[in-house]
Amino acid sequence: MKENQYQLIATAAFGLEAIVAKEVRDLGYENVEVENGKVMFQADAAGIARANLWLRSADRVKWQVGQFRATSFDELFEQTKALPWGEILPRNAEFPVIGKSVKSQLFSVSDCQAIVKKAIVEKMKMKFGMPWFPEDGPLYRIEVSLLKDIATLSIDTSGDGLHKRGYRQLHNEAPLKETMAAALIQLTNWRPDRPFHDPFCGSGTIPIEAALIGQNIAPGFNRNFISQTWRNFPKEIWDQALEEAEDLARYDQPLEIMGTDIDRDTIELANHNAQEAGFADLIKFKQVAVADLRTDLTYGYLVGNPPYGERLKDVETARMIYRQLAATYERSFPTWSLYIFTADEEFEEIFGKPATKKRKLYNGRIRCDYYQYYGPRPPRDQDGGNNNEARI
Structure with a gap:
């Protein structure tokens, strides 16, 4: 590793690793x-700031301090102390x-935590010549992770998870994480010059994430990260990263984004939430049933x-909504592409049409599928690209 380079880990929900890896590469x-569940890469100190600010689909960014094999507490202690x-x-x-x-011989997590803590204290005693440490300063949350007897020691650089953008202070009972919403958008090839509509918008997460992507606004621009206190x-590193994000934003990019939902309270x-995110005049939200x-x-x-049985506690109600969506899509959106994220494994049968493609993802611990129905290609004079799924 080059001098002044850090080994970083961007954690991700299962199924989103390739998307996060593309985001990392796009950062250079x-x-x-x-x-x-993770993407590893090397970066300088500025990369820690940039990764936290820009990664839309990652859960958090960790700094890997060391990695080694440990099958005994003595090995764990000595190599941590080193x-x-x-x-x-x-x-x-x-x-x-x-x-x-x-799947490790050191299976007692509490014992591993205690050993690592003791080893770090002993190393710091050697450095600072102090018998004890007050721990009343900046927070460094350390993790010891053992997988098949390989111990990885890392420090969380994010603090709150990266899904906490700062705009969603209020949400409905079953909110979709902002990171997953961003990933769903990135798995399409939507461009800012195309209309975008979420027919089950709930508290507005998917339309807001689309607006952030459409105007190339860093998702972490309006929040703080724990490593800013280190x-x-x-501070100059963070100032430069924020200045870069400001320069790259396209605040004047026009967007046609709408969110609709049958429930007035969620609208x-x-x-x-759109107002908190700065999109009050940009995203149109309206109370409309799917059938209308x-x-x-x-x-x-x-x-x-859309709502599904896990959320509604009523599978048949959810499936009635799928049938209404199918009729609406055929009648009113014949040139549009459709992307639906649901845990209902019979969605295609209920919808009445097989998806062009589907992708397995996890919404928390719930296994879901992302059903993708590609619309027709726009005329050549209306399209600068193709109408296939983003290749991630």
Whole structure:
């Protein structure tokens, strides 16, 4: 690894790793490795700021301090102690240790956490010559993760999960995470010059994420990150990353984005959240049932997360909505592409038409499918690209 380079881990929901890897590469970072639930890459200190600001579909960004094989507590202690904690943590750092263990001989997570904590304290005693540490300063949340006897020690650089953009203070009972909403959009090839409509908008997450993408606004621009409090990363690094994000934003990009829902209260939530995100005059929210949807626009994108049995506690009600969606799509949106995210494995049968393509994803612990129905290609004079799925 080059000097002043950090080994970073962008964690991701299962099924979204390839999307996160593409986002990392789009930021200019190479040597990207993908494993289940995470994407590893190398970056300088500025990369920590840029990754936190720009990754739309990742859960959080971690700094990997060390990785080694450990099959005994002695090995875990000695190899943890050998890492440069005194160069990383200030003497007043608050450094709780969390952990997990999968298919490893060291299966007691609480014991592993205690061993790692003790090893770090011993290393810091050597560095600072102090018998104890007050832990009343900046927070460094350390994780020891054991997988098949390989221990990975990392520090969370994000703080709150990256799905917390700062705009959604209010939400409905079953909100879709902002990171998943962004991923659903990125799995289409929607462009800002095309209409975009969420027919099940709920609290507005998918339309708001579409607006952020359409105007190339960094999703983390209006929030703070725990690593901003660390001495390791001077304020100038964050200032430069924020300035870059401001320069790259396209606030004057016109967008045709709409969200509709049958429930009046959720439309009020959506309008509130759009206002918090700065899109009050840009996104149109309206109370409309799926069966009543109409449009004069063409070659747009319908992207939605409809209610399903897990959420409604009533599978048949959900399936009635799917039938209404099928009739509406055929009648009023013949040139549009349709993307539906649901846990109902019989969606295609109820909808009455097989998807062009479907992709398995997880909404929390719920297995879902993303059903993709490609619309016809726009005339050549209306389209600068193709109408196939984004290749991720």
